[in-house]
Amino acid sequence: MSEPVLKIRNLTKTYRVGMGLLKGKRPLRALNGVSLSVEKGQVLGLVGESGCGKSTIAKLILRLEEMTGGSILLDGKDVSAIGRTELARRIQPVFQDPYASLNPRKSVRSIISLPLRVHKVGDPGSWKGRVEEIMEIVGLVPRLKNSFPNQLSGGQRQRVAVARALIMRPEIVICDEPTSALDVSVQSQILNLLMDLRKDFGLTYLLITHNLAVVEHMASRVAVMYLGRIVEEAETRSIFENPRHPYTRALLASVLTPEPGLGLPETHLGIVYPNPIDPPPGCTFHPRCPEATQVCREVPPEPIRENGHLVECHHPRN
Amino acid sequence: MSALLEVRGLHVEILLAGGLLKAVRDVTFTVDRGQTLALVGESGCGKSLTALAVMDLLPPRAQRRAERLRFEGLDLRKARTRRMADLRGNKIAMIFQEPMTSLNPCYTIGNQLQEAMLRHRKVSRKEAQDRAVFLLEKVGITAAASRLRQYPHQLSGGLRQRVMIAMGLMCGPAMIIADEPTTALDVTIQAQILSLLASLQKEFQMGLLLITHDLGIVARVADRVNVMYCGEVVESGEALQIFDNPLHPYTQGLLRCIPIPGKTKPGEHLGSIPGVVPTPIGDLKGCAFRNRCAFLSNACTAENVVLREISNDRAYRCLLSPETCAQNLRGRST
Numbered sequence: 001m002s003e004p005v006l007k008i009r010n011l012t013k014t015y016r017v018g019m020g021l022l023k024g025k026r027p028l029r030a031l032n033g034v035s036l037s038v039e040k041g042q043v044l045g046l047v048g049e050s051g052c053g054k055s056t057i058a059k060l061i062l063r064l065e066e067m068t069g070g071s072i073l074l075d076g077k078d079v080s081a082i083g084r085t086e087l088a089r090r091i092q093p094v095f096q097d098p099y100a101s102l103n104p105r106k107s108v109r110s111i112i113s114l115p116l117r118v119h120k121v122g123d124p125g126s127w128k129g130r131v132e133e134i135m136e137i138v139g140l141v142p143r144l145k146n147s148f149p150n151q152l153s154g155g156q157r158q159r160v161a162v163a164r165a166l167i168m169r170p171e172i173v174i175c176d177e178p179t180s181a182l183d184v185s186v187q188s189q190i191l192n193l194l195m196d197l198r199k200d201f202g203l204t205y206l207l208i209t210h211n212l213a214v215v216e217h218m219a220s221r222v223a224v225m226y227l228g229r230i231v232e233e234a235e236t237r238s239i240f241e242n243p244r245h246p247y248t249r250a251l252l253a254s255v256l257t258p259e260p261g262l263g264l265p266e267t268h269l270g271i272v273y274p275n276p277i278d279p280p281p282g283c284t285f286h287p288r289c290p291e292a293t294q295v296c297r298e299v300p301p302e303p304i305r306e307n308g309h310l311v312e313c314h315h316p317r318n
Numbered sequence: 319m320s321a322l323l324e325v326r327g328l329h330v331e332i333l334l335a336g337g338l339l340k341a342v343r344d345v346t347f348t349v350d351r352g353q354t355l356a357l358v359g360e361s362g363c364g365k366s367l368t369a370l371a372v373m374d375l376l377p378p379r380a381q382r383r384a385e386r387l388r389f390e391g392l393d394l395r396k397a398r399t400r401r402m403a404d405l406r407g408n409k410i411a412m413i414f415q416e417p418m419t420s421l422n423p424c425y426t427i428g429n430q431l432q433e434a435m436l437r438h439r440k441v442s443r444k445e446a447q448d449r450a451v452f453l454l455e456k457v458g459i460t461a462a463a464s465r466l467r468q469y470p471h472q473l474s475g476g477l478r479q480r481v482m483i484a485m486g487l488m489c490g491p492a493m494i495i496a497d498e499p500t501t502a503l504d505v506t507i508q509a510q511i512l513s514l515l516a517s518l519q520k521e522f523q524m525g526l527l528l529i530t531h532d533l534g535i536v537a538r539v540a541d542r543v544n545v546m547y548c549g550e551v552v553e554s555g556e557a558l559q560i561f562d563n564p565l566h567p568y569t570q571g572l573l574r575c576i577p578i579p580g581k582t583k584p585g586e587h588l589g590s591i592p593g594v595v596p597t598p599i600g601d602l603k604g605c606a607f608r609n610r611c612a613f614l615s616n617a618c619t620a621e622n623v624v625l626r627e628i629s630n631d632r633a634y635r636c637l638l639s640p641e642t643c644a645q646n647l648r649g650r651s652t
Binding site: 050154212 | 535
């Protein structure tokens with residue numbers, strides 16, 4: 001087993017949320033003690049419903065926001081001790097919506113070469129060559145280099161976003177819902193591209209998505225989040241063949257694959273997603289859990305780790 | 319017995335600066351009571367415009383024409399604005415994708431739920447309110463009576479979509495058109511909303527026209543499927559047949575793009591469809607899919623491809639024979 005390139009320990013993030021004009025602010029614990037580690041060359045899939053804190057983790061790793069507590073180590077070094085530019089050189093994001101993440105006033109060439117200019121890499125004469133090289137790698141024809149984002153299709157825009165992320169040859173790429181805004185035929189192209197690039201450049205991915213079929217296809221490990229905690233984490237195969245947490249089982253059941261005759265799944269989840277400002281006592285999942293008992297309503301479960309399979313539940317299935 | 323909704327030879331054209339955009343061409347389908355028809359395709363294939371054309375809600379620059387457009391025997395082509403307004407929200411209800419943008423943020427849930435019923439039926443406010451509470455409970459919303467005073471922003475996405483469904487049911491419609499009803503929702507909520515929609519549809523024997531890009535949803539919910547590409551129906555038939563034995567190269571390609579846990583091999587390349595969807599402007603000749611098709615021949619460029627019926631219930635728009643199509647499917651998957 002190789003050393004983790006990214007190690008997250010007991011990460012917490014608390015936002016102060018205003019409750020109204022005169023009511024003051026209350027803490028919202030977006031992340032509540034999250035620990036994760038990603039090995040070099042691995043793809044870690046992070047799944048969960050909206051509002052569970054998966055994008056907050058991405059923002060904290062990229063230092064777009066400051067953490068409240070805990071630590072993030074990159075190759076054993078605390079990210080807060082690493083300069084902003086060096087961090088940007090080593091970790092790059094690809095966001096969900098390529099319509100929103102590209103500046104509409106800049107040409108493709110300008111968007112892709114921005115990291116070179118920011119980091120003052122080489123002389124300006126060499127930038128053109130590097131832009132064309134990376135465009136070829138991500139499958140963009142060279143004539144598009146003077147186009148503007150609004151002239152590109154969704155898939156092409158996402159390729160531009162990938163090119164911009166990769167031009168500095170980062171070690172880690174954080175993909176936050178990289179294909180959710182795309183059509184299925186384009187989604188598969190981008191997923192294939194991401195898989196090829198990982199092999200060619202030895203990249204490490206943190207893949208944040210709500211699409212479990214994509215996670216199963218791409219990830220080597222999966223972490224399932226619920227309300228700011230990791231409730232289950234294991235090898236992808238282990239999660240899919242032997243989901244131990246009831247929430248993971250509900251998520252897996254909800255995947256609608258194009259297999260007719262299976263009908264719609266019954267997830268046995270209540271309809272209420274708890275208010276993160278006022279999380280339920282005990283296990284935060286208990287109001288929706290079909291298997292909840294008295295202890296779940298009172299005592300928060302401790303993480304159990306067996307053979308590299310982590311689960312946080314009072315009644316995990318074996 | 320005639321169908322609930324019957325559409326034959328529907329065209330929608332939009333006049334743009336660059337020419338006439340033939341956004342929907344020759345679309346034909348029927349929906350019966352208690353039946354679910356899915357219109358499936360990627361963005362820009364004309365599936366939403368088809369629904370809007372049926373409802374006569376097209377944007378001003380768009381023109382529709384059809385050989386036949388009948389709802390419960392009524393010719394919608396001749397129906398005046400007033401007559402259509404009597405149908406919408408009454409006999410035909412529509413559920414849109416984004417419950418946040420399709421609910422009015424300035425009015426309470428109760429107000430919006432009652433509106434359609436007060437418009438279409440001679441009922442008192444009290445009766446409308448009772449019906450609203452009844453339906454909110456029906457769609458699984460607790461403390462329904464107090465919800466009536468809430469505003470849309472006070473509800474979660476899943477609850478808002480339930481309110482939208484309840485709103486659609488207020489007048490007991492014969493038909494529901496649902497345009498991407500769960501795209502904005504989480505996967506767990508999506509499954510719940512779809513089950514809800516399916517059970518209500520069975521209970522009230524409504525026709526459901528489901529518009530979606532998600533083949534997973536189609537496979538689980540639809541009885542019949544129309545696959546659309548670039549404004550045309552390229553394949554239609556029973557859901558089971560479409561998924562087990564897709565004929566059109568586009569349908570086959572789409573199905574190969576989707577990872578299925580336990581079936582596709584992790585880490586392996588997924589299938590993909592190269593190229594981009596053409597813009598249907600100007601004089602269209604030949605198969606619309608030809609520039610992305612692996613089985614292109616000269617004939618595909620030369621002639622317009624018609625929808626071929628191979629059985630009572632199955633049609634596809636390709637020059638290849640059904641046997642060749644089936645062979646293509648096997649050839650690629652092994």
